Structures are given as C-alpha cells and as structure tokens.
Amino acid sequence: MSDSPSLALIRRVYESRMAPEVTKEVMAADFVWDITPGFPNSGVYHGWDSVATDFFGRTMPNYESFGAVPEEFYADDEGHVFVYGHYHAETKTGNTADVRFLHLWTVRDGQAVRMRQIADSHVLQEALKG
Numbered sequence: 001m002s003d004s005p006s007l008a009l010i011r012r013v014y015e016s017r018m019a020p021e022v023t024k025e026v027m028a029a030d031f032v033w034d035i036t037p038g039f040p041n042s043g044v045y046h047g048w049d050s051v052a053t054d055f056f057g058r059t060m061p062n063y064e065s066f067g068a069v070p071e072e073f074y075a076d077d078e079g080h081v082f083v084y085g086h087y088h089a090e091t092k093t094g095n096t097a098d099v100r101f102l103h104l105w106t107v108r109d110g111q112a113v114r115m116r117q118i119a120d121s122h123v124l125q126e127a128l129k130g
Contacts (some may be wrong), residue, residue, distance in 0.1 A: 004075045005082070006061075006075050006079050006107035007081050009110065010083065010105045011018075011073060011103065011106055013026055014068060014070045015082070017067065023048055023052075026111060027048040027051075027111065027112050028108070029047065030047065030113065031048050031111075031114065032044060032045070032113065032115070032116075033045040033048075033050075033114075034047075034115065035117050036117050036118055036119055036121060036124070037121075039119055040059055040062065040121075040125065041059045042121070043055075043094070053058040062068065062092055062128060063090060063092060065088070065090045066090070067087065067088055068087055068101065068103075069086050069087070069088055070083050070085040072085070073083040074099065077090075079106040082104055083099075083102070083103040083105065084101075084102055085100075087101060087119070089127055091127060093128060093130045095127040096127065096128075097123050097124055097126070097127035098123075099119055099120050099121075099123045099124045100119065101118065101119040101120075102117075102118045103115055103116070103117055104116045104118075117127045
C-alpha cells in the first residue's frame with residue numbers, strides 16, 4: 001500500500017529534517033504549531049516564520065543536538081497524519097534524553113496547516129537541568 005498524499009507530505013518533512021526549502025513549500029501561510037504545556041517553550045505559534053524564530057530559535061540554543069525520530073506514521077481520510085516517535089536530545093548541560101512524542105498533523109489543499117504535539121515534557125525538563 002502506498003502513502004496517502006497527506007502522509008507522503010508529512011513524511012517528507014521528517015525525512016528532510018525540517019530543511020528550510022521543504023518547510024517553506026509544505027507549510028501553509030496560516031500554519032499553527034501547538035506545543036504541549038510543560039514542554040520547553042511550549043505554546044501556540046502562528047506561521048512558520050514564528051515557529052522558526054520564536055520556538056526553534058529559543059529552543060535549539062539549549063542543545064548540542066536535538067531531532068525528531070519518527071517511528072510510525074498513520075493517516076485517515078480527512079487529512080490527518082499521526083506520527084509516533086521520539087526526540088533524541090543532547091543538552092548543553094551534558095545530558096541526553098529520548099522523549100516519546102505523538103504529532104497530529106492536519107493537511108489541507110496539499111499543505112500542512114497544523115501540528116499538535118503531545119510529548120513527555122518531564123523527561124526533557126530533567127535533561128535540561130545541569
């Protein structure tokens with residue numbers, strides 16, 4: 001069975017490791033990025049420029065490396081793509097963490113319009129401690 005167009009689009013985001021040329025093409029102008037409360041820099045961000053600057057720009061300086069590792073992809077017939085996986089983080093404090101996540105993406109008209117995250121924020125908060 002081949003990927004649905006929505007699933008293929010979201011898989012492309014992970015495979016590119018959020019490459020700017022891919023995110024620019026894939027994310028809708030009114031994209032919403034919703035990060036679970038308790039996660040570092042949690043909140044709701046509107047537009048990919050805000051995600052890049054206000055979320056990733058504030059988040060990434062805390063890490064030597066940080067990446068999302070997708071493990072399973074599921075899609076429905078209404079433009080929703082569910083991605084189960086984990087973040088692998090190496091902090092500036094010298095700690096490492098593997099943090100489970102579930103991302104729920106919404107795709108409309110061939111572009112991602114929303115990503116809602118559920119993640120084990122406690123594990124990451126502990127890793128960020130010195």
